[in-house]
Amino acid sequence: MNPTVFIIDDDPDQVALVTAQLERGRQFITKGFTRADRALEELRADPPDAIVCDLVMPELDGISFVRRVRELNRTVPVIIATARGTEGDAERALEAGATDFVTKPIEPRGLETRIRRALEQAPKEALLQNFTQAKFDPHAIIGKHPLMQQVRAFITSVGSVPQVSALLLGESGTGKNLVARGIHTASRAAGYRFVEVNCAALPASLLEAELFGYEKGAFTDARQAKKGLVEVADGGTLFLDEIGTMAPELQAKLLSFLESRSFRRLGSTREQSVTLRVVAATNVDLAGEVARGTFREDLYYRLNVASQVLPPLRAIRSDIPEIARHFVKRAAEYFAKPLPVIEADGEERLQRYEWPGNARELRNVVERSMIFSQGPSLRIVDLAPAVMPGVSAGADMLTLPRGLTLDEVESRYIEATLKQLDGNVQAAAEQLGVSRKVLWQRRKQHGLLTGRE
Incomplete structure (x- = not known):
């Protein structure tokens, strides 16, 4: 069946003209209205597939009409027509909920194209509305x-x-x-x-x-x-x-x-x-x-x-395994991997960890684990050193405070590497995976050069 289009304009001649133009190709069924309130009544009883409405009307202007339409129907395409065609008119119409905007005199072929485009988009908009209006789970x-x-x-x-x-x-x-x-x-x-x-x-x-x-x-x-x-x-x-x-x-x-x-x-x-x-x-x-x-x-x-x-993870330790399993499922879907099972011992260790980064840290640990995990189970060793027993900061580990910028982290890491290697710049460059020149540039940028350099 051909789509039905409402034509709304306080000028009867304009309604007749647009109606004739749209029906000429026998692609649309039209209904004309010279009063916006009558169109709203018809919209409630028998909604159209699309609407073409004048912007300036005496009793209910196009902007107010669009707002009323959106209260009744969130997805029906509404195209606003006006003789003025200013940028402000277009912006106000689109803000009110209009789908598109055309200027008078209306070019028939252009209007048909806009209506067809809006009708093609309408099912996607309806799907989006159904999704976004779903009740909270x-x-x-x-x-x-x-x-x-x-x-x-x-x-x-x-x-x-x-x-x-x-x-x-x-x-x-x-x-x-x-x-x-x-x-x-x-x-x-x-x-x-x-x-x-x-x-x-x-x-x-x-x-x-x-x-x-x-x-x-x-x-x-x-x-x-x-x-x-x-x-x-x-x-x-x-x-x-x-x-x-x-x-x-x-x-x-x-x-x-x-x-x-x-x-x-x-x-x-x-x-x-x-x-x-x-x-x-x-x-x-x-x-x-x-x-x-x-x-x-x-x-x-x-x-x-x-x-x-909102409670931190350490306050709801009994929920940590369930939250972790949720993140594992999401990560498996994202990485297109078989869904593994966290070992029971691993879940216990997850519950013992303090999780200073809370759910965000847990999610990151799970995602990192999924990248390197092989086999049907997610082993505790996959769940990062942070949750491994007996692991603490030692001589080979650098501990940094929270809140540092990336530049500050780089500066401290370069400084610690040089200190560990007794100031050997060539060895530090090799360990950091950069050339000696690049390391010199980074040290200069961070103010780490000594007086003789």
């Missing part, structure tokens, strides 16, 4: 320990309350990203975007532009306007990871946004509003940061509407 959070049961209950409770802010606390590697996604999936906003921002990855000025967007000319390199991630996440969830690193000047702007859910792009005077949930996460003691004056107290209380501390 509590079993995605692994573990039977009471602390993990609390985490699952927290996800379900917070997800059921629209737009409530949440704060996730805990050590690095405890799964804060997974829990944030779980809250999103458990909510009514599951069909919208989940947008993650690492606050530690960008300086304050760039982070502000990334979050709130900017207008053309707002600063030297702003050659065109750009939507911020707050706009991108409209309707869904904004996940602010490493919130404890956010600069004080940006904390004030974030607080203002959380209070009103409104903002202005950099270089703009126009206030915009969004509807979204904010989930923040940190591995630092925010209450302590507040006491030290490095984190705003009012922002802390605004974020801390609902909070949950």
Whole structure:
């Protein structure tokens, strides 16, 4: 059967013209409307395969119409038509949920091509919507320990309350990203975007532009306007990871946004509003940061509407074998290897280890083990020296503190190698696998050259 297309325009002549153009090739069935509200009624009763709608209409304009359509149907293609054809019109239409944008006078062949392209894409969009709107599966959070049961209950409770802010606390590697996604999936906003921002990855000025967007000319390199991630996440969830690193000047702007859910792009005077949930996460003691004056107290209380501390692995030792088996299964699928079984003795040793890197460290150990593993079982010797009994730092091992940059690690390793070899540069170069010239360049870069060099 040919696809049905709704044509909506307050000008009856324009409706008749587009209808005639689309039906000429007998590829489409059309229904014309001069009132958007009538089209919405028909949409509820008998949804079309695609919609072509005018942007400027007296009672319900095209932007508002698209928003209403998306409340009823998330996937039907909607093509907006306008005589003005400005970049701002196109951006507003697409932000509202339109699929495409055409200018008047409408070129028949071009419109047909756009409709066909949208119809080809529609099944993929529907599949994506079905996937993203799936209900949260509590079993995605692994573990039977009471602390993990609390985490699952927290996800379900917070997800059921629209737009409530949440704060996730805990050590690095405890799964804060997974829990944030779980809250999103458990909510009514599951069909919208989940947008993650690492606050530690960008300086304050760039982070502000990334979050709130900017207008053309707002600063030297702003050659065109750009939507911020707050706009991108409209309707869904904004996940602010490493919130404890956010600069004080940006904390004030974030607080203002959380209070009103409104903002202005950099270089703009126009206030915009969004509807979204904010989930923040940190591995630092925010209450302590507040006491030290490095984190705003009012922002802390605004974020801390609902909070949950995620337990480290050492606090849920009984769940470690199950979590490890999950990572083994994932790694086997990824590396296209037969699924091995962790030896019982290996599971016991995994439980005895402290896991300072938590689940992230466990996953890395399992993946590394799978790369080198041969045979049907994953032996304890495959599970890294970190979990082997009787292994400790000795004369041949270099212990480095956490928090070093890559340059600092390289500098210390070169220094330790030279010390071990009594300053023999040629032997150090050979042991490090580089030429003497390259080693000299690295030592110069790190300030390790002696006066006579």
